[in-house]
Amino acid sequence: MMANAQVPVAAIGPFGDSPVQVACPNCHQTVVSKVEHSSGLLTYLFCGGLFLCGFVLGCCLIPFCVDRLKNAQHTCPTCKTLLGVYKRL
Template sequence: MYPNNPPPPGFHPTSPPVPNTIIVGAFHPMLGEYPAQITCPRCQRQVVTEVNYVNGTMVWIFVLVLLFIFFPLMCVPCCIDQCKDVEHFCPSCRNFIGLKKRI
């Protein structure tokens, strides 16, 4: 913790120093297109996630295909939740838990 300098006077660490850890992402096999019951990694509560549908790769692929096949229907995939990616949030602390991508 203090490689070159000694700790300041009166400093007594209660536990050994822990290196900084950054968790980039975690795999949640239970996260799908519907709310799931999990333990929130932030608040440690057993919760049923809240879901939010967002436009993802699958929506834009369908929009481009419909643009060339039948122009008036190209916005339909933006209105269908089954085409969208699903974001999961903790209802207690509003922490982002995970994302279910369609593609």
């Protein structure tokens, strides 16, 4: 393990909704992660829940537009390495 006194070492994770400063394990730079949201299990559960509650078909697609219900993928903006994923479940 190499210690770098100048750069505050950001622990990998916990990842959340927002970009976090991490040391990329691939290009060894301290970067601010790029966050992309993808539909996760909770999105589908939420969709199913809405459907069961009697919402019309259109409404049950709403969760797919809500980033808060999605997994957040953190990637390195420099080398595109996947740094971590924040999962809802």
